[in-house]
Amino acid sequence: MATRPPCLWLWLWLWLCLAGLLSLRAANALPLRPDPRDEVLAAALQRLREVFDIEELPPDVLPRKKPPQFMVDLFNKVADANGITRAPGLLQGDVVRSFEDRVHVDQHRFYFDISAMEKGEQMLKAEFRVFKLKRTRRSKRSEVQHICRVEVYELLECENKPQKKHLIASRLLSVYGEGWEVFNVTQTVSKWVGNSSSNHGFWIRTTRVSKNGMEDDVVTFAKSQGAFQESRNALLILFTNSNKRRSHSFVPxxxxxxxxxxxxxxxxxxxxxxxxxxxxxxxxxxxxxxxxxxxxxxxxxxxxxxxxxxxxxxxxxxxxxxxxxxxxxxxxxxxxxxxxxxxxxxxxxxxxxxxxxxxxxxxxxxxxxxxxxxxxxxxxxxxxxxxxxxxxxxxxxxxxxxxx
Missing domain, CATH: 2.10.90.10 (Cystine-knot cytokines)
Known part of the structure; x- marks a missing residue:
């Protein structure tokens, strides 16, 4: 009885397995060596991040978000075009942080997420900056006063219609004026820094006395609703000290x-x-x-x-x-x-x-x-x-x- 010849496919499978083992052995015998230049570059960039006190690199902002004009103007005031300080003492502290309003619907409530502050950072001053829009419709002088009162409250709880709030600033303004209004809120924000859960934002109320009694919401403040008002969006500005006094000079x-x-x-x-x-x-x-x-x-x-x-x-x-x-x-x-x-x-x-x-x-x-x-x-x-x-x-x- 004639013997059956070996299967061609079986021989092909064995050959492929052997070739795979040989290539794996060769790869293990000659491992790829890392380029030492890459290690030096990584170490250099890490050291550069330490010089600039950057723990993690922020992601690229694409498309480029437009920075608040206040921060651009402040930079041009304290530094020249190359970033070199014009004169010491112009900047209060060594860090200025700006936070934009996160509430886009409610015209009365303003909220700022300040969690980006670093540990150990000492706050020196906090400013709540809000842009008062110009009132277009005028009333007869005999019927209404042209002066209103603006009151800024700290919200003590977060609800759709907050009731618990604490008055922290107030002033009289012209109803028909337009421009930035700045309120010192250092004490309130200091409390938020120490206890982030207490940060529920600010509440603004505007009133004036009219012929028919007290009138509410007589003026409007800008909200980030569209490109036109983006540059007028409310800001919380914090002036702080990083408390990092290491001298990083370029002396080898x-x-x-x-x-x-x-x-x-x-x-x-x-x-x-x-x-x-x-x-x-x-x-x-x-x-x-x-x-x-x-x-x-x-x-x-x-x-x-x-x-x-x-x-x-x-x-x-x-x-x-x-x-x-x-x-x-x-x-x-x-x-x-x-x-x-x-x-x-x-x-x-x-x-x-x-x-x-x-x-x-x-x-x-x-x-x-x-x-x-x-x-x-x-x-x-x-x-x-x-x-x-x-x-x-x-x-x-x-x-x-x-x-x-």
Whole structure:
């Protein structure tokens, strides 16, 4: 009896299994290595986020939401086009947060979600800003007064028709006037910061005395209902301190360690009172060498150079409103004796440069060229809840260099 030949499909299946095992083994034997440049980039961006006190990057705001005009005007007041602080003290605190009204139907109620405030952030002042619309229909002067009273209440409970409320501000206004009205609500908002469940918003009531008695709702305040009124939407503005006083300068860590080492070395030299005296002969023998070194150093002396930080290049342009980037500057150059007044050299740096230039000690290095004066930077940006924030960052721009 003839034997049956093996099935062709069985052989094909076994061959595919073997090929798969061999390819898997080869893949395990030669794993893909991560690109070290990617790790460096990730570490650099993480460090940059720490400098700007950003825990998580906000999502790109697309399409771009229009920021409140008040925040744009405030940025232009405290900073130039590059975000550099015009003058210290113009901004109360180092953070200004704006929150837009979340109630779009009820004309009396205004609610602001302030949960974006960071832990430990100290509130200094809170302003409730609401735009009073112009009244178009006029009544006869003999029938009605043209002055009304506006009262701002804190809502103590959240219902469709809230009854429990607490008066926190009031004033008299012209019925036919138009513009922004600003109420100080610091005490109320401070309570909300400490207990978020107590935040039920504000309630506005307007009244005036007429011939027929008390008349309600005589004026209207803008609500975010359409593009025209979007720029007039009610705002809650918080002026705060972040309580983060770390100085983030653009001085390289290597320069800091070099400065520390130079100070210790110069201190050792200064303790040895005989160094300068015993080296007087060496000084007289090397005047030409010192002059030549000074001539070479004058062309490369310590000075400020440009260092532009482009927020688009690092992927932050989607949520940063102003500026698009800024020039941080950096310091580079030699600090060889003699150093002119423009180098802002300390006495210690002058002594160290002499010892270095005349080779009086082989262990002493040249003084470091580092930022001698720094200014703060202001950013206007969207947070992760699309609130607009103005924040001031200390020691971000080198405005002057010196030898230290």
């Amino acid at each position: 860590s290597a320069a800091k360690s070099e400065t520390s080492r130079a100070k210790s070395e110069a201190s050792r030299v200064s303790r040895d009172t005989g160094v300068m005296e015993s080296s007087s002969a060496s000084m007289s023998r090397r005047p030409r060498a010192a002059a030549a070194a000074a001539a070479r150093g004058s062309s490369t002396a310590c000075h400020r150079r440009e260092l532009y930080v482009d927020f688009h290049a690092i992927g932050w342009s989607g949520w940063i409103i102003h500026p698009s980037g800024y020039n941080a500057f950096y310091c580079r150059g030699s600090c060889i004796f003699p150093m002119g007044e423009s180098l802002n050299a300390t006495n210690h740096a002058t002594v160290q440069s002499i010892v270095y230039t005349l080779k009086l000690s082989q262990d002493v290095s040249m003084p470091c060229c580092v930022p001698d004066e720094l200014k703060s930077l202001n950013l206007l940006y969207f947070d992760d809840k699309q609130n607009v924030v103005l924040k001031n960052y200390k020691d971000m721009v080198a405005t002057r260099c010196g030898c230290h």
